[in-house]
Amino acid sequence: MGDESWPTTEPTTQNVPQRENAGTETGDKFRFITFQDPNTIKLKSIQRVIRSHGAKKALEGRKKKVTESTGNFRHFKTDRLQNTPAKRHSHDYKAPGDIQQLDPFRSLSISNSTRLQSLITNSTVRDLCETASQALEPVCNFAETTAHQKFHRLFHDGFNDAALSNAIMLSLSFAANEYHFTQECVTFKNTTIRHINQRIGAALDPKAVSQMIGAILLLIGVEWRLGNKPRVEMHLTGIMQLLNFCDSKLIHLHDGIKRAIFWQDLNAAWIIGSERRFNHKTFPELHWGRNPFLSSIYTLPPGFEPLQHAFGDDLVTVIEDVYALQHFRESSDMDLDDSTSLIHMDNYQAWVESRLFSHFLATDEDNEVVLCCILTLYLCAYMLFTDIWAGHFxxxxxxxxxxxxxxxxxxxxxxxxxxxxxxxxxxVGGTFAQLGVTRSEYILLLHQSGYDAIFPDWKETESFLGNFIWSNKVFHTPGKAFWEAYSLH
Structure with a gap:
């Protein structure tokens, strides 16, 4: 991280482009300035004002012509559709005027509270909660509904740390701009990196290591969303060095920090193909094993039996674990205030999903049926429990x-x-696909397969899915919605 030349611009309000009020008297008309001394107009400061005002009016004229010619249409890139949140809520609620009224940010005691409040302008309360939660996944959350990965449990007084607070503002502003990297994001990012490098260049305070790792993890979350593989791998290497430092100094890190490292590493590997630095066996805190008293639930669903030979023993074992996870979710209700249960579920998913990713990498590209099953199993394992992280990416x-x-x-x-x-x-793929082009393509694929000639209604369809991995309790509602959309075409 220290090898790169990072700008050191502080994130002040002057760095953020301010929208001018075009409806004011000075905004719509030229200004005429008189001088008693004719030589005054030759001053460089006056010349700069004149040139700036002229350029501004020329730009306004061009914008007006474009507006008149395009009417209500505007240009956008089609790839933005891929980053649109899967859930959309109606705008029935107005954003509160006081940022302290909003639950996710009651503890955000950072200096740039004005910009933070502007992030909620023109947003609904529910939209903001969802966006903020997803922006910080899987590092931390501010939600009061779950006991897992709460910010203050991981970082204590972390908002007093300049690197971490700027990294949070980077993540939130990035999400607020629909994951487009703006000049404001550049400023927050550069400031975060500058503070990290200052810490590394000086005598590293053991108490600040957690905050530094948290800031780097949030940087990684932004970079993999941007598809920047080299930068992600560079930051992961930096985290490895910090972990080695902790080991050498006998510094204890919160378990949640290690979970955040694991999940951020795995998410980045899936999205951009970065090399994994950590797996489910790296941290003892993430250990999971089968319950020997429930051995009967670790079985292979009957639908997979024809493919058992193609899967191999190791992958069959993972499928049995996913099937047992389904049984567990259907037979019990999770208490989101029960930290022990949430940690167990997090460990369970970590061991399943990490092994599925390894099998995906090891499977030959020509073995397409097995690849499809691995990807579908990963979707099922992820969606069986999203009460911790519900991000759509x-x-x-x-x-x-x-x-x-x-x-x-x-x-x-x-x-x-x-x-x-x-x-x-x-x-399964269509059930959890984003609304839009991807969902429509799944519907088309189903029609091409002649599936409607086999099962004419949803009840029979769900019975068929039960031969594989399918939770009626968890998947029923989105699955039926997809089936109804398919039936309409």
Whole structure:
């Protein structure tokens, strides 16, 4: 991190472009200035004012012509659709005028509170809660509804740390701009990196290591959303060095910091293909193992039996673990205030999803049926419990990746040979696909498969899905919504 030349601009209000009030008297007309001394107009300061005002009026004229010619239309990039949150809420609620009225930010005692409040302008309360939560995933949260990864449990007085507070503002402003990297984001990012480098260059305070790691993890979250693989891997290397420093100085890190490291590393690997530095066995705090008293639930669902040989023993074991996770979710209700249960569930998903990713990397690209099943299993494992993290990036990315592989298999004779398993993959992928193009493509794929000739209604369909991985308790509502959309076409 220290090898790069980072700008050192402080994030003040002067650095943020301010929208001018075009409706004012001075905003709509030229100003005429008289001088008693004719030589005054030759001064450089006066010349700069004249040139600036002239350029401003010329720009306003061009904007006016563009507005008149385009009417109510505006240009945007189609790839923005891929980063649109999966859930949209109606704008029935007005944003509060006082930032302290909003639950997620009651503890945000940072200096740039004016900018933080501006982030909620023209947003609903529920939209902001969702956006803020997803922006900070999987590092921390401010939610009062879950006992898992709360900010103050991980970082204590972390808002007094300049690097961490700027990293939080970077993440929030990035999300508020629909994950477009603005000049404001550049400023927050550069300031975060400058403070990190200052800390590393000086005698590192052991108490500040957690805040530094948190700031770097938030930087990684921004970088993988931007698709910047080299920068992500550079920051992960920096975290490894900090962990080695902690070991050498016998510094204890909060368990939640290690969980954040693991999940951020895995998420980045899925999204941009970065090399993993950590896995489910790296941190003892993430250990999980089968319950020996419930061995009967670790079985292979009957739908997978024809593919058992193609899967191999290790992948079959993972599938059995996912099936047991489904049983666990259907037979119990999670208490979000119970830290022990949440940690157990987090460890369970970590061990399942980490191994599935390893199998995905190790599977030959020509073995498309197995690849489809691995991706679908990952979707199921992720969506079986989203009370901790409900971000849309991972499921929408996996669903889109699965769609590409399914299209390839559809043109192959393998489709008919493994039709049941591939239909399960298609329905699960469509259930958790983002609304829009991806969801429509799944519907088209189902019609091309002739699926409607097999099961005419949803009840029979859900019974069929039960032969694989499918939780009626958790998946029923989104699954039925997808089926109804499919039935309308």
């Amino acid at each position: 991972i499921p929408s990315h996996i669903s889109a990746k699965l769609l590409r592989v399914l299209r390839q298999v559809r043109r192959d004779v393998l489709w008919e040979g493994h039709k049941d398993a591939l239909l399960w993959c298609t329905i």
